Amino acid sequence: MPETFLDSTELILNMGPQHPSTHGVLRVILKLDGEKVTGTDCVIGYLHRGVEKIGENRTYVMFAPYVDRMDYVAAVSNGLGYCLAIEKLLGVEAPPRAQAVRVILTELNRIASHLFWLGTHALDIGATTPVMYCLREREEVLKIFEAYCGARLTTHAFRIGGLQYETYDGFEQQCLAFCDAFPARVDDYEALLTGNRIWIDRLKGVGILNADDCKAYGVTGPMLRAAGVKWDIRKALPYSGYEKYDFEIPVGYNGDTYDRYIVRMQEMRQSARIVRQAVQSLPEGPIMAKVPKVIKPAPGEVYVSIEAPKGELGYYVVSDGTINPYRLRVRPPSFVNLQSLDKMAKGALIADVVAIIGTIDIVLGEVDR
Amino acid sequence: MRKFLRTIFLIDLFEGLRVTLRYQHPKNIYTEQYPAERPQVAERYRGAPRLNKNPDTNETLCISCDLCAIACPEALIVVTSIRNPETRRKELTEFTYDTSRCMFCGLCEDACPVDALELTQDFEFAQYSRDGLIWDRQMLEDGPRPTPYKA
Numbered sequence: 001m002p003e004t005f006l007d008s009t010e011l012i013l014n015m016g017p018q019h020p021s022t023h024g025v026l027r028v029i030l031k032l033d034g035e036k037v038t039g040t041d042c043v044i045g046y047l048h049r050g051v052e053k054i055g056e057n058r059t060y061v062m063f064a065p066y067v068d069r070m071d072y073v074a075a076v077s078n079g080l081g082y083c084l085a086i087e088k089l090l091g092v093e094a095p096p097r098a099q100a101v102r103v104i105l106t107e108l109n110r111i112a113s114h115l116f117w118l119g120t121h122a123l124d125i126g127a128t129t130p131v132m133y134c135l136r137e138r139e140e141v142l143k144i145f146e147a148y149c150g151a152r153l154t155t156h157a158f159r160i161g162g163l164q165y166e167t168y169d170g171f172e173q174q175c176l177a178f179c180d181a182f183p184a185r186v187d188d189y190e191a192l193l194t195g196n197r198i199w200i201d202r203l204k205g206v207g208i209l210n211a212d213d214c215k216a217y218g219v220t221g222p223m224l225r226a227a228g229v230k231w232d233i234r235k236a237l238p239y240s241g242y243e244k245y246d247f248e249i250p251v252g253y254n255g256d257t258y259d260r261y262i263v264r265m266q267e268m269r270q271s272a273r274i275v276r277q278a279v280q281s282l283p284e285g286p287i288m289a290k291v292p293k294v295i296k297p298a299p300g301e302v303y304v305s306i307e308a309p310k311g312e313l314g315y316y317v318v319s320d321g322t323i324n325p326y327r328l329r330v331r332p333p334s335f336v337n338l339q340s341l342d343k344m345a346k347g348a349l350i351a352d353v354v355a356i357i358g359t360i361d362i363v364l365g366e367v368d369r
Numbered sequence: 370m371r372k373f374l375r376t377i378f379l380i381d382l383f384e385g386l387r388v389t390l391r392y393q394h395p396k397n398i399y400t401e402q403y404p405a406e407r408p409q410v411a412e413r414y415r416g417a418p419r420l421n422k423n424p425d426t427n428e429t430l431c432i433s434c435d436l437c438a439i440a441c442p443e444a445l446i447v448v449t450s451i452r453n454p455e456t457r458r459k460e461l462t463e464f465t466y467d468t469s470r471c472m473f474c475g476l477c478e479d480a481c482p483v484d485a486l487e488l489t490q491d492f493e494f495a496q497y498s499r500d501g502l503i504w505d506r507q508m509l510e511d512g513p514r515p516t517p518y519k520a
Contacts, residue, residue: 062442065474129389136399143411149475150413150488156474164479165413188388195381 010038015353017046023120023357024364028341035349040342044335047368055328060086060160060295063328068154070332071366073116075155076109076145077308083158084239085304085315087289089297090160097285098162099241103278104175105148105157106240107271111182112141113309113361114264114271121261121358122193125202130192137185140178147174161291172279179276186268193261203258207344207356210255217340221311221333223360226263227255233307240306245277257359264361296323310334310361330369334362410490415473417491418466420509421484429510430485433459440480445470466509468494469502 016027025046031039051070055063067082068075080102087093094102115138119131142152147168149157157163193199209219211227224231232249234242250266252259297319305314311333320326337360344356375381401408410416421430433450445467450459478488494513496502504513 058442062440062476065442065472065476069472129385133388133392139399146414147411148413150411150415151473151475154472154474164475168411168413191388192385196385197376197381 013350015350017043023362026338026357026362026364026367028353028357030345030350030353032350037345037348037350037353040345040353042338042341044338044364044367047364049369051369052328052330055325057324059323060297060325063325064159065154065156067330068156069365070330070369071113071308071310071313071334071363072153073363074109074113074309075153076105076157077113077306077313079156079158080106080240081304081306081308081313081315083160084306085302085317086160086295086297088304089300089302089317089319090291090295092161092289092291094162094240094289095286096241096283098287098289100278100282101163101167101287102158102240103242103245104275104282105145105155107274107278108141108144108175108178110271110309111268111275112138114268115141117264117309117358117361118189118261121355121361122199124354124358125199127193127196127199130189133185133188133192137182140181144171144174144178147171159288160295162286162288164288166287167282172282175275175279179272179279182272183269186265190265194265200258202351202355203261203359204256205254206257206348206352207359208254208256209340209344213340213343214255217343218336219311219340221307221309221337221361222260222263222267223255223311223337223340225249226252226259228253233305233312237305239304242274244281245274247271247274257355260359294323296321305331308333310363310366311337332366332369334360334364334366335369338362338367410492412490414490414492415475415478415488417489417494417513418468418471418477418504418509419487419489419491419512420464420506421487422510429461429506430483431461431464432483432485433461434482436480436482437477437486440476442474442476443467443470443472446477461506464506464509466504467502468504469499 011032013030013032014027015030017025027043029041029043030037051066054066064079064082067078071078115134119134122130145155146152148171149155149165209223209227211229214224214227214229228251230249230251235249247270250263250270252263299319299321301318303314303316305312312331313333314331316329317325318327341356341360345353348356422428423430433448435448438446438448447465449463450461453460473488475488477486491513
């Protein structure tokens with residue numbers, strides 16, 4: 001069968017940057033043959049703020065609030081990665097209590113991020129109910145953040161060397177109450193979506209990315225795990241005391257959109273498990289390591305990566321011995337994962353492109369930085 | 370066969386519908402009717418800045434050490450002071466805080482050695498112009514005066 005019939009030319013169609021399903025300001029140029037997508041081109045940069053350059057002009061402490069503004073859905077994870085990178089550069093380690101609190105908040109943030117993803121992804125595909133329930137549970141998580149550090153979204157919860165804030169009264173109870181109620185809520189979402197015939201029809205076999213392609217593109221996070229690769233930095237290169245907690249890495253088989261959905265649902269359950277273990281074994285002690293007042297690391301470079309909700313989030317920091325970083329490079333998971341859009345969308349329909357963009361779980365603040 | 374019957378009788382759709390119906394009771398309403406219903410923000414909430422005064426003497430607590438201005442990543446705090454020739458101490462004359470550029474990270478209140486600068490639970494300080502968002506010392510000490518919401 002020929003590629004085109006009767007010399008028909010391909011149709012170029014703009015999707016975005018204001019399309020509601022592009023999750024921000026992503027512009028996708030679709031090359032269409034009828035309704036079939038023959039190629040895509042992503043135009044990014046609408047939200048570019050020059051975060052890496054800002055980092056070069058700020059001291060190490062001052063830059064910490066800015067990292068929250070990259071992946072604003074999972075600000076706590078960004079802050080953790082940055083703090084770990086600078087701590088490695090300084091050669092200090094956060095005290096055990098600080099590490100445990102960090103794990104609790106990061107895992108709660110993973111749940112919040114996945115919930116937001118699930119709600120908006122379902123909304124893109126046409127299921128308008130789950131977003132109401134997802135945001136309700138996310139609100140519970142945000143209330144914990146607000147009570148802990150005073151902000152809901154761009155939290156600035158962690159400081160280099162530990163924590164600024166001690167946990168508040170009732171922190172443990174609130175986290176445990178959330179962990180108790182949460183699995184039943186995930187069951188609700190699964191009742192709404194997992195078996196739903198429309199959901200299955202829209203997701204099964206759409207946007208397949210197998211393990212080899214994932215590795216070739218550098219795709220990480222739930223997308224990689226949905227293709228069957230058991231790779232999670234929390235297990236592979238444990239940081240912040242993750243080796244102490246018992247959890248599983250959920251993996252998929254087909255690497256399609258449905259598997260990614262299943263993997264993320266399982267991850268939420270696992271995160272709730274980690275939160276429960278961390279709260280129950282929360283050690284007493286100091287929350288701040290000995291860090292000099294003016295942070296001036298010795299010349300050197302360091303790369304630290306953590307498992308953010310969307311994949312591997314890496315910070316590469318070069319110090320020249322002054323109070324500002326010489327170079328600060330961020331490896332954002334969404335930016336790398338977005339590359340695979342073209343591969344997944346080729347041969348799909350326009351309606352599937354919406355599902356595929358949703359399944360990558362991009363946050364444009366992080367893609368553009 | 371079982372799968373076939375589930376398909377025929379739309380079991381999967383009814384299971385989802387059951388979840389929806391279960392949350393129909395009014396006690397499951399979660400939405401906050403914001404302007405009519407005031408949210409209770411957390412104690413540590415980082416909202417509008419305030420420059421604290423000593424409640425007994427009504428003098429400012431600020432010692433014009435300039436640490437908040439140094440700590441601020443956006444450099445939006447300007448502290449001006451004059452040195453009192455008798456006591457040899459710096460006395461605060463003007464304190465400017467540009468809330469339009471503030472990202473409420475809390476680094477300034479962490480830096481303050483005397484708890485003079487504080488981010489309070491106030492979260493409503495919308496203004497009609499950008500100039501109104503640059504707070505002077507009086508505004509910081511007395512708090513913002515938002516336009517009240519009329520229902």
